[in-house]
Amino acid sequence: MAEVEAPKLPSGVRKKLMFVNRKAPHGTIYALEALEVVLISAAFEQEVCLAFLDDGVFQLVKGQNTQAIGTKNFAPTYRALGDYEITRLYVERESLAERGLATADLMPIVHEDPDDADEEKPSIQVVGRAEMATLMAEQDVLLSF
Amino acid sequence: MTAYVINGSSFEHDEEGYLKNLADWNKDLAEIIAKDEKIDLTAEHWEVVNFLREYYDEYQVAPAIRVLVKAMKKAFGAEKGDQKYLYQLFPYGPAKQACKIAGLPKPTGCV
Amino acid sequence: MSTLHTVNKSPFERAALISALGHVRPGDALLMIEDAVVGARKRTAFAAVVEAAAKICALFVLAPDLAARGMAEKDLIEGIKTVDYGGFVDLAAKHRRVQSWL
Numbered sequence: 001m002a003e004v005e006a007p008k009l010p011s012g013v014r015k016k017l018m019f020v021n022r023k024a025p026h027g028t029i030y031a032l033e034a035l036e037v038v039l040i041s042a043a044f045e046q047e048v049c050l051a052f053l054d055d056g057v058f059q060l061v062k063g064q065n066t067q068a069i070g071t072k073n074f075a076p077t078y079r080a081l082g083d084y085e086i087t088r089l090y091v092e093r094e095s096l097a098e099r100g101l102a103t104a105d106l107m108p109i110v111h112e113d114p115d116d117a118d119e120e121k122p123s124i125q126v127v128g129r130a131e132m133a134t135l136m137a138e139q140d141v142l143l144s145f
Numbered sequence: 146m147t148a149y150v151i152n153g154s155s156f157e158h159d160e161e162g163y164l165k166n167l168a169d170w171n172k173d174l175a176e177i178i179a180k181d182e183k184i185d186l187t188a189e190h191w192e193v194v195n196f197l198r199e200y201y202d203e204y205q206v207a208p209a210i211r212v213l214v215k216a217m218k219k220a221f222g223a224e225k226g227d228q229k230y231l232y233q234l235f236p237y238g239p240a241k242q243a244c245k246i247a248g249l250p251k252p253t254g255c256v
Numbered sequence: 257m258s259t260l261h262t263v264n265k266s267p268f269e270r271a272a273l274i275s276a277l278g279h280v281r282p283g284d285a286l287l288m289i290e291d292a293v294v295g296a297r298k299r300t301a302f303a304a305v306v307e308a309a310a311k312i313c314a315l316f317v318l319a320p321d322l323a324a325r326g327m328a329e330k331d332l333i334e335g336i337k338t339v340d341y342g343g344f345v346d347l348a349a350k351h352r353r354v355q356s357w358l
Binding site for chain 1: 257
């Protein structure tokens, strides 16, 4: 139940969790499942970030409309991640380029500036492949979807 | 019971009372769901229910309680963006009960 | 702070192996299991990428999966080592984290 207090790891340990998204959104259930686990993980007060690489970058493309394929359009939910204090969405530059995409093709996703509640900061950070590898190597746990 | 009935029309719900089809929802149905939850809907309840529907419409997700409190605070101020205030309106859990009345799916992470 | 990367699909079926090889760091290990053992063969269309990665990190294949597919050590790109199930566990224990490339 939502009213139950957030579960805590022993001694309040905060782990670095990265959800690695590598699949396009609507052909398989991976992207939606990942998003649901991400939302649940937010209740555990861990350091959560998301990585989008390979076809995973398609999850953040703007203008997705699933009406005619009769499935839930969960794309707008990425824009709610800031409310869940998930403020780091790393997108791999090479993966975008390989797919003919540019940063401008992605949905604007923002979160509240912790220093100023009236200001918003972008959540998406486009990083190169080497930097993505470094970010992965900094995590305690990598969850692949 | 697996469906709410209004004037001979029935609207399916799951075993916990959440509407199966988001599009079925209307204010009369909300009143019926609220009655099952033993809640008399006041203007304050409606404010939360409508807020949840707008949140869902925007983000396609029912917010977790923590998120609801924060978003209510931003929209209506500290008095209403308050866990205690929301529990007074929806004693069995604001996210859970208010979402049900608003015709939304059970919030993700609400196990 | 190294990572064990695991891949279980052939590079001819999906990009997971090539993507994983593009994200390995010195000190990491990459283990090819199930259909991914195909990627360890000499002279495939992907062999150059695998050979280049072998210079950065340690590459392994799971021997039972190799045998099941009629492959032997002589078929492998130079430098790729075989491990059995126990060796898989040792690799997982040795590295700080495991990343499975689905």
